[in-house]
Amino acid sequence: MPSATDKTQANGLANGYTAIAGTEKCLPTVTPGETFWQTEKDELHDHRSTEQLPEHSDIVIIGAGYAGVGTAYHLVKDYDAKSVTILEARGACSGATGRNGGHCRPDLYGHIPTYMDRAGAQAGAEVALFEIANLRALKKIIEEEKIDCDFTLTRSTDVWCNEESAKKAKAVYDRMVAENLDYMNDVIFYTGDRSEGISGVKGAKACASFTAGTMWPYKFIMHLVKLVVTAGVNLQTHTPVTSVEPCSQEQGGFTVTTPRGTMHAGKVVYANNAYVSGILPQYKKNIIPCKGICCRITLPESKEAAPLLTNSYINRTDENVLSYLIPRSDGSIVVGGAAAVFRNAEDQWYDNVDDSVLIDAANDYYTDYMQRTYYGWEGAKIDKLWSGVMGYSYDSNPHIGAVPGESDQYILAGFNGHGMPVIWLSSKEVAKMVMEDVSFDKTGLPGLFQSTQFRIDRALNGKEEDGDILGTGKSAATKP
Template identity: 55%
Template sequence: MPHANGTTNGGSSLRLPVPGSTKAFWHTELHDLADHRSTPELPKECEVLVIGSGYAGASVAYNLAKSASTLPNSIVILEARQACSGATGRNGGHLRPDLYGHIPNYIKRYGVEAGGEWAKFEIAHVQAIKKLVAEEDIDCDFTLTRTTDCWADEEAARKAKANYDLMTSLGLPYMEDVDFVYGPKAAGVSGVKDANASATYTAGTIFPYKFIMALLARALDSGKVNLQTNTPATAIHDDPAGGFVVETPRGSIKAKKIVHASNAYVSGLLPEYEKSIVPCKGVCVSITVPEGKTAPYLTNSYIVRDGDKVLSYLIPRDDGSIIVGGTAAIFYPHLEQWYNNTDDSTMIAASEGYYDSFMQRTFRGWEDSEASVSKAWTGVMGYSWDSLPHLGEVPGKPGQYVLAGFNGHGMPVIWLAAEGIAKMVATGKSYEDVGLPWIARTTEERLQKAQKGPEGGDILA
């Protein structure tokens, strides 16, 4: 597992993105800002320093730049590699709230009100992003659609039905949008051959790289934001004059406040998060149909769990291609290939070949399509010990904020979280005052539970 080594003032091993990463479909045509530096030299100081230029970093910078407040006037974004070259630029293109995975667990842990609040928070992202894309006229293939969950394994289908019954019995209003089918009709309704249960609800699909690069461009247009790509932050020190000094290979920069938005890499500069947010690799591919062949056009996004309980998530593209990722159940036993691993220059060997005939064996009407993998890539996600992101001011470090640990599920979480963090940074408001769900607030208690709990937490449960 190659990684860059160094130390912060906290003594933690510094892990940075590796060179030579696998190339995602989304990066086929790089944006003009991919290697952008707003100024040839690193600025000497700024009011707010944002570490990371993916979804989290770009969203915070955009919201700070667009803030009604007159401050901050100077925002610098540091990116270790090219802009949006990390997990955001490598994901599956889903804007899909979670209703059947973690929400029932949150309800059991924190109560119906808290679990329902988190579900509504995720669901709100679909319309929020739709509105943002329209207002900023962003060309990112955003599509408002339905997402289809399918369970082929009979036991898994029964559990899904039990979860559905539980959620509807609790009177959660958003469940009115869910259409659940159990039994023989599920395959016909969903188009997935072996489905024993299916559920659909409102979601979106998006070209994530185009979306984030557009946000960065709008932020830069404000005149308040300076983007410095290929410039990793390597250490943070308190400045005796107030604020912080952040070191990079190109020199140091002083900042009054810092936003840690590097997700899987956050513990390199915040060693207290080493057990709380762990870098984990994932797999994604693009599937295409050869010229002269045809296949049914899919309109919904999907999550398919096959008879062996292997989960795959996919979206259709308007050119007829499919973006699909997953296979965690296959590579799960091979921890060294994915867990605590930041090497996105190599694929996960255990699951190679799984998607070679995925569409033919999964969907009705695709049998003669000759659909095949045209591009495969991997990315590094930040998985949290308790499956919740860490949002808010870093415990014991006033002036430093964190927005990280999205468990491969950041699209329906980050935008509104970034709005809240930006308000905290710009106005000094508390976490509670900006209206973010309390269960995701980063706290000393959560950090200590991860330190003392079993290795891996929810990640390896």
């Protein structure tokens, strides 16, 4: 039986891909598995603005997900850019953005202490404040553009059901409070017997909550797609980029090659996240494609409505299996995660881009999840189960900014399954760099996000234990 890698390469060849040696695993499959979010495809999902590729575009964006479409939006809205093309390997928003859990949850204390230990309190706080600002900016743009995407501003509840983990979480909370960070005033932490009653989670030993958001990510992005296409952006779906090569010094710019032909680009933005090393091999060990799972859970129509959940959740079981969860207005639940369940099945998720198949090791985990976790959800069952490919970086920070050592090339990738609270404002700042030719330090981006040669070399030459993936203290080049 062919492996997932064999199938990925076969799919790539069938779609006309030309692999770069050593990066075959970074080619997206032709047909991803169906998700709940995309049960009804948007009319622009497979859109091509012109029958043929344009001969030239001042700016070519690779990827029509959150990062690529967000950058295009800011280019046309903030700078009235007239010559922008988006090239997408599959349908618009068919990658991680259209396959995630709909959670827009800033990190206020999860990875922040690690960032503080590495680079100082200011650097860590800078990330948290940026993500809080990102959530507010999302709310503002959704209201301004009247985007129907089920956006809800709510509380996100963290839950720990393991006694030892609960104590460690409380210690982290106390440390963050001691840093005198104003944003921690939005966080409230409970321990002991009250935790189960407050969170509603069976066996909770501690819980915390703070402001977060939920949304229908595919609807959000596809509304933006309509806006940018209407503004003149040329969208070319089912057009994978196989190489980007600099032109002669006299001509300048780049030749962008696809199975449908070539085009000339003045500047290039790499917004293809987990697949970026397929075009930029220097990122091969910096951004690793890793699969995850997500599902939608419903109750039988014959059953009375379950107790109303108004918060989003990050739940950790007594066995320290983490799941993220959002309630939906239709009474259903979208929940995913459970990495600890399939962690040892490395070939099914690590360095694997085949989102047309599920992760066998975790297919049954969410079958009775709501019954195990909450009261009043007897009879709940999985309505739809899907996988998605995320880009995990060596040090758990995204790579954003000018591609080191290159002119007129920019990257916006490696979001570690945490792109929703980061990408909107990041894409705004990338648009600024592209249009104003400003350096990274002239933007509002956290310093830890800058893609540098040091970070690239550290991943290429470093030891596995020097990195950090999924908060394990291990690198994206190892098996967490």
